Amino acid sequence: MLANQIGYFSLIFGLIFSFLLIIVSVKNFNDDNKGIDHKVLSLSFLQFFFVLISFLGLIFSFINSDFGNETVFNNSHTTKPLFYKISGTWGNHEGSLLLWLLVLTLFIFLFLIKSNEQPKKYRILTLLFQQIIIIGFFLFLLKTSNPFSYLFPIPKEGLGLNPILQDPALAIHPPILYLGYVGSSIIFSSSLSAVTQNYISKKWALHIKKWILISWIFLTLGIMLGSIWAYYELGWGGFWFWDPVENVSLMPWLTLTALLHCVLVLERRLALSNWIVILSITTFTMSMCGTFLVRSGILNSVHTFANDPERGIFILVFLFVLIFLSLGIFFLFHKEKNQISNKIFWLSKESSILINNWFMMYFLSVVLIGTTYPIFLDVISSQKISVGPPFYQKLIAPFLIPFLIFMTIGPKLNWIKSKIEKKFSLIIFFIISTFLSFLILRKLSSEMLFNTVLISSAFYLFFITIKDLFIKKFNNFAQSIAHFGFSMLILSILFNSMLSLEIITNIKVGEKFNFKKGQIFFERLEKDESSNYSSVIGHFKINNNKGKIIYLKPELRIYNQPTTITSEADIKTTLLADTFLVMNLVKGKEYFNIRYQVKPFMIWIWISVILLSLGGLMSLFKKKYEN
Amino acid sequence: MKIKIFLFIIILFFIFCFFIFYKGLNNSNIYKPNVEIKKDIPIFIAKDFYLENEVNSEKIFVDSNFYILNIWASWCVPCRKEHSILMELNRNQSIKLIGLNYRDNLNNAKNFISELGNPYSQILIDDDGTIAIEFGAYGVPETFIIDKDKKIIKKFVGPLNNKLLQEIKSFLK
Numbered sequence: 010m011l012a013n014q015i016g017y018f019s020l021i022f023g024l025i026f027s028f029l030l031i032i033v034s035v036k037n038f039n040d041d042n043k044g045i046d047h048k049v050l051s052l053s054f055l056q057f058f059f060v061l062i063s064f065l066g067l068i069f070s071f072i073n074s075d076f077g078n079e080t081v082f083n084n085s086h087t088t089k090p091l092f093y094k095i096s097g098t099w100g101n102h103e104g105s106l107l108l109w110l111l112v113l114t115l116f117i118f119l120f121l122i123k124s125n126e127q128p129k130k131y132r133i134l135t136l137l138f139q140q141i142i143i144i145g146f147f148l149f150l151l152k153t154s155n156p157f158s159y160l161f162p163i164p165k166e167g168l169g170l171n172p173i174l175q176d177p178a179l180a181i182h183p184p185i186l187y188l189g190y191v192g193s194s195i196i197f198s199s200s201l202s203a204v205t206q207n208y209i210s211k212k213w214a215l216h217i218k219k220w221i222l223i224s225w226i227f228l229t230l231g232i233m234l235g236s237i238w239a240y241y242e243l244g245w246g247g248f249w250f251w252d253p254v255e256n257v258s259l260m261p262w263l264t265l266t267a268l269l270h271c272v273l274v275l276e277r278r279l280a281l282s283n284w285i286v287i288l289s290i291t292t293f294t295m296s297m298c299g300t301f302l303v304r305s306g307i308l309n310s311v312h313t314f315a316n317d318p319e320r321g322i323f324i325l326v327f328l329f330v331l332i333f334l335s336l337g338i339f340f341l342f343h344k345e346k347n348q349i350s351n352k353i354f355w356l357s358k359e360s361s362i363l364i365n366n367w368f369m370m371y372f373l374s375v376v377l378i379g380t381t382y383p384i385f386l387d388v389i390s391s392q393k394i395s396v397g398p399p400f401y402q403k404l405i406a407p408f409l410i411p412f413l414i415f416m417t418i419g420p421k422l423n424w425i426k427s428k429i430e431k432k433f434s435l436i437i438f439f440i441i442s443t444f445l446s447f448l449i450l451r452k453l454s455s456e457m458l459f460n461t462v463l464i465s466s467a468f469y470l471f472f473i474t475i476k477d478l479f480i481k482k483f484n485n486f487a488q489s490i491a492h493f494g495f496s497m498l499i500l501s502i503l504f505n506s507m508l509s510l511e512i513i514t515n516i517k518v519g520e521k522f523n524f525k526k527g528q529i530f531f532e533r534l535e536k537d538e539s540s541n542y543s544s545v546i547g548h549f550k551i552n553n554n555k556g557k558i559i560y561l562k563p564e565l566r567i568y569n570q571p572t573t574i575t576s577e578a579d580i581k582t583t584l585l586a587d588t589f590l591v592m593n594l595v596k597g598k599e600y601f602n603i604r605y606q607v608k609p610f611m612i613w614i615w616i617s618v619i620l621l622s623l624g625g626l627m628s629l630f631k632k633k634y635e636n
Numbered sequence: 637m638k639i640k641i642f643l644f645i646i647i648l649f650f651i652f653c654f655f656i657f658y659k660g661l662n663n664s665n666i667y668k669p670n671v672e673i674k675k676d677i678p679i680f681i682a683k684d685f686y687l688e689n690e691v692n693s694e695k696i697f698v699d700s701n702f703y704i705l706n707i708w709a710s711w712c713v714p715c716r717k718e719h720s721i722l723m724e725l726n727r728n729q730s731i732k733l734i735g736l737n738y739r740d741n742l743n744n745a746k747n748f749i750s751e752l753g754n755p756y757s758q759i760l761i762d763d764d765g766t767i768a769i770e771f772g773a774y775g776v777p778e779t780f781i782i783d784k785d786k787k788i789i790k791k792f793v794g795p796l797n798n799k800l801l802q803e804i805k806s807f808l809k
Contacts, residue, residue, distance in 0.1 A: 321661040322658070322661060325658060325661065329650065333650070388656050388659040389656070
């Protein structure tokens with residue numbers, strides 16, 4: 010009860026500090042002092058502190074199962090394990106927005122203390138833009154989704170957390186993802202203020218690159234965690250479904266990746282500056298757009314946030330205010346830089362980075378159109394369509410071929426101007442990769458030509474980056490490892506989709522099912538009780554033709570609060586392949602519906618994403634980008 | 637000049653997007669339930685017809701082998717016709733008959749009941765029609781047969797008649 014009150018009032022204090030900050034920093038902006046006033050720093054810290062208190066208050070209410078709080082009532086239950094009581098704090102709409110706000114205030118505070126060498130006016134303006142965003146979120150939280158609403162009389166028991174959200178990967182997925190999303194808000198504010206101050210320069214590039222890398226790393230990891238959750242928990246046997254909510258996290262990732270590469274150009278010469286500002290604005294707009302699409306309930310997706318039109322309208326208006334604000338600022342202040350420095354030689358690192366950007370923009374538009382087109386069509390002609398994986402695969406896969414090839418060649422080129430000589434090793438490697446993929450694919454007949462080309466381009470990047478890692482030693486290690494991770498990601502996804510085996514059948518206890526490569530034997534059923542669910546465990550024995558025996562124990566869980574049945578897949582992971590078995594009850598029959606899958610190289614997908622973000626991390630800690 | 641035109645076009649584009657999204661938001665409020673047999677009944681809170689207190693659906697669907705949920709309204713002419721069938725059904729002790737008063741004026745509804753008799757063991761008010769939509773109803777009258785596991789096992793769109801009454805009775809045996 011008390012924690013609830015404290016949480017609510019700290020939130021209001023936090024909002025008041027926003028206004029105080031604006032007043033103090035505007036004063037500070039116009040005075041003659043060189044540095045930022047200490048008051049600004051302390052106010053920013055206090056704001057963060059109060060939001061933190063508020064967040065802790067909510068966590069406390071969750072731990073104590075204070076059902077007088079509506080959010081706790083809706084999303085928790087006394088029998089939940091402590092870990093999920095805590096993670097339930099951000100497993101719902103209200104709490105997760107509070108987390109957004111917490112990260113927002115934390116990041117602007119960190120920005121202020123980490124940017125001492127930057128011009129004062131630039132810092133203050135960044136703070137002001139950031140405060141606009143923060144105020145928007147405060148109002149959104151207090152007005153439409155107050156996490157501290159009261160319930161009276163106090164219910165004895167809560168409604169429980171949706172069982173599919175009770176998963177360790179999902180418990181840390183939102184905070185990590187939000188660090189990425191919110192990091193992009195700093196990039197947004199900072200680039201807007203740099204435009205107004207005409208401060209888009211090499212120095213700015215060096216400074217903002219850190220923020221870009223931080224958000225990029227967290228966004229990459231956050232997306233991966235979400236994907237891991239979908240793979241292990243949803244039991245659909247895939248890791249990426251092109252679900253709207255996955256797409257909205259991919260969109261800022263694409264622009265952020267483009268931005269990450271562009272800023273490398275700006276670090277070296279004054280080029281692409283306007284493009285960088287546009288990318289920064291787009292990245293944050295995409296994050297906000299994602300929030301809107303997911304939270305308003307305008308799209309159906311796996312995320313089970315309550316649909317509330319009032320919330321939707323608030324975010325929508327807020328989103329477009331930000332869009333128009335940034336458009337206005339950009340068009341008022343941006344400068345056409347002198348044309349000489351904008352000229353880019355066709356065979357240079359700059360041009361390859363530009364090509365990277367074109368591809369990124371293409372991928373972005375595919376995902377954006379695929380996600381929002383159903384809304385447009387529904388409104389304009391009230392036709393209902395759903396855009397599924399084939400759309401994305403057909404439109405993206407072919408373009409991966411040139412993308413991968415440019416990704417291989419690009420880093421080999423020099424800045425400003427490059428010559429074609431001494432690039433024979435590149436050609437030799439290309440021939441080797443084509444030959445290798447031809448050999449591998451000879452046995453798999455489907456879509457032979459296309460797959461061979463796609464895989465050979467992925468192999469090409471793979472081998473060249475391996476060569477770089479070993480031969481060139483520590484020169485540009487970060488970039489090599491990130492690109493290596495990416496090539497591995499594409500390779501494992503491709504082999505995974507080509508070599509996957511799936512068997513769906515209905516089976517009784519004691520029955521055997523024979524398939525081409527082996528046999529499934531349903532040995533017995535077992536019952537088990539746990540604190541918040543009871544489960545039925547099936548024991549399966551799988552023989553494959555090579556004489557290997559695997560035991561798999563998929564579960565059906567019946568959660569008590571709220572009563573929900575979930576299927577827990579049993580997954581055996583090895584370096585080469587995952588074997589996956591999930592069972593479902595066939596209603597009114599003694600049969601169980603089972604889905605058995607062999608998914609090659611699953612674990613390498615996660616490993617390569619980790620390598621990818623490791624590359625980013627190394628780049629972050631590197632003193633200076635080497636050529 | 638070029639820039640101004642460009643800016644103008646961009647702003648127009650974003651305004652267009654805004655309206656699409658705005659309209660889309662309103663669209664998404666239209667319920668589109670799956671009309672699927674053997675579906676769990678929705679959980680809802682509704683006002684009681686006489687006591688006017690709020691009741692939770694969990695407390696309504698208890699202690700009976702079968703429930704029949706009938707959606708009706710005083711303004712609905714076919715409801716008047718099927719009322720005698722409902723009175724007949726009410727004699728069967730093994731079922732609990734629940735009425736859902738759909739988008740109605742409370743006084744008219746009460747007159748309707750006092751005029752034709754009350755077949756229901758409980759009547760709930762659905763003044764904005766959302767509960768009916770949650771059940772997947774097309775309109776009034778509509779009748780759902782719900783088993784003790786709170787699953788909808790049968791539904792009838794439109795007024796009940798003697799033939800359907802026999803069918804329901806055979807169902808409940």
